Amino acid sequence: MTLSPSSPYPDRYALFDRDMWQAVGENTAYHLAAADLDALRGLNDTTDQDDLSAIFAPLIHLIRTHRDHLASLKTGMGNVLGTPPRKAPYIIGVAGSVAVGKSTFCRVLRQMLAQSLGSAGRVDLMCTDGFLWPLADLEERGLLARKGFPESYDRRALLDTLEQIKDGAEQVEIPVYSHVTYDIDPDRKQIIDNPDILIVEGLNVLEISTVGSPVAQTHAGDYFDFTLYLDADEDDIRTWYIHRFLTLKNSVFQTPESYFHRYAHLNDDEARILAGDIWANINAKVLEQHVAPSRFRADAILRKGKGHRVETVAVRKP
Ligand SMILES: Nc1ncnc2c1ncn2[C@@H]1O[C@H](COP(=O)(O)OP(=O)(O)OP(=O)(O)O)[C@@H](O)[C@H]1O
Numbered sequence: 206m207t208l209s210p211s212s213p214y215p216d217r218y219a220l221f222d223r224d225m226w227q228a229v230g231e232n233t234a235y236h237l238a239a240a241d242l243d244a245l246r247g248l249n250d251t252t253d254q255d256d257l258s259a260i261f262a263p264l265i266h267l268i269r270t271h272r273d274h275l276a277s278l279k280t281g282m283g284n285v286l287g288t289p290p291r292k293a294p295y296i297i298g299v300a301g302s303v304a305v306g307k308s309t310f311c312r313v314l315r316q317m318l319a320q321s322l323g324s325a326g327r328v329d330l331m332c333t334d335g336f337l338w339p340l341a342d343l344e345e346r347g348l349l350a351r352k353g354f355p356e357s358y359d360r361r362a363l364l365d366t367l368e369q370i371k372d373g374a375e376q377v378e379i380p381v382y383s384h385v386t387y388d389i390d391p392d393r394k395q396i397i398d399n400p401d402i403l404i405v406e407g408l409n410v411l412e413i414s415t416v417g418s419p420v421a422q423t424h425a426g427d428y429f430d431f432t433l434y435l436d437a438d439e440d441d442i443r444t445w446y447i448h449r450f451l452t453l454k455n456s457v458f459q460t461p462e463s464y465f466h467r468y469a470h471l472n473d474d475e476a477r478i479l480a481g482d483i484w485a486n487i488n489a490k491v492l493e494q495h496v497a498p499s500r501f502r503a504d505a506i507l508r509k510g511k512g513h514r515v516e517t518v519a520v521r522k523p
Pocket residue numbers: 247248302303304305306307308309310384385449453457465
């Protein structure tokens with residue numbers, strides 16, 4: 206891999222600062238009303254109207270351009286082969302660490318993409334957390350401290366599901382994970398019904414795993430048309446994780462349904478220490494060993510600075 210002296214990215218990426226990136230989206234009119242954005246923002250997330258025009262509008266412009274050209278390519282190939290192209294969702298993968306802000310990012314992306322497609326288009330969002338093994342299985346197999354690592358997911362089921370969706374299947378049922386119970390929710394299923402665009406969010410969307418035969422490596426990335434990686438310094442993500450843990454300790458953890466209810470009585474200093482330990486023992490390791498190494502497989506890498514604001518966007522050159 207060649208890294209240019211002035212850029213932390215391989216040469217195949219073009220690097221944009223916030224102003225340069227905003228210019229890519231100039232003359233586009235993708236926006237969200239303030240109330241809609243408020244409803245999509247997750248805990249402690251700072252995504253604001255300026256991010257919509259500076260970060261999301263150019264990204265949507267790029268994704269729409271890619272999707273439109275891909276459709277023409279498919280039609281052209283179909284003409285040569287005499288077979289009309291299949292209707293299959295355009296799938297966007299969004300990877301990044303725990304607590305980097307994927308959830309808010311994906312909800313906003315979904316809403317703005319849906320708006321850009323108009324009333325005829327449908328954009329769905331799913332999270333790979335639904336493919337974590339149930340909590341009891343993780344406990345039985347000694348994998349509780351490995352949550353987020355490749356072996357904590359039913360990778361075969363995830364890949365089979367992506368394959369079905371990519372094949373244009375209707376009514377694909379997927380499991381749903383609850384952050385509150387820390388487990389798969391047995392009472393909920395999500396239905397993916399052949400949307401126009403599907404966003405798949407998760408730690409592991411860019412990871413290469415060996416499921417089945419070690420020779421026949423299956424890569425979740427094989428199913429994606431466009432991939433994004435949400436990046437930030439580990440120190441910053443750690444700070445966001447601990448801050449969020451404190452907020453949760455004083456809210457969700459107080460309810461008996463919360464898996465972390467056992468820590469509801471901790472004072473803030475104790476909770477900060479516990480969160481730092483969970484970060485160091487689990488999430489930092491997943492980030493270092495599995496998530497961050499997958500970064501340079503992404504089509505675009507959005508890097509956040511201390512205040513959660515995206516400061517640079519690196520895009521794979523066409
Ligand atoms: N223990 C918990 N109890 C309740 N909700 C939680 C808990 N941990 C995380 N969440 C919520 O679940 C969502 C997903 O968090 P996750 O750590 O998977 O990564 P993320 O999507 O990058 O997070 P975020 O968007 O908050 O940065 C977040 O919106 C967060 O507020």
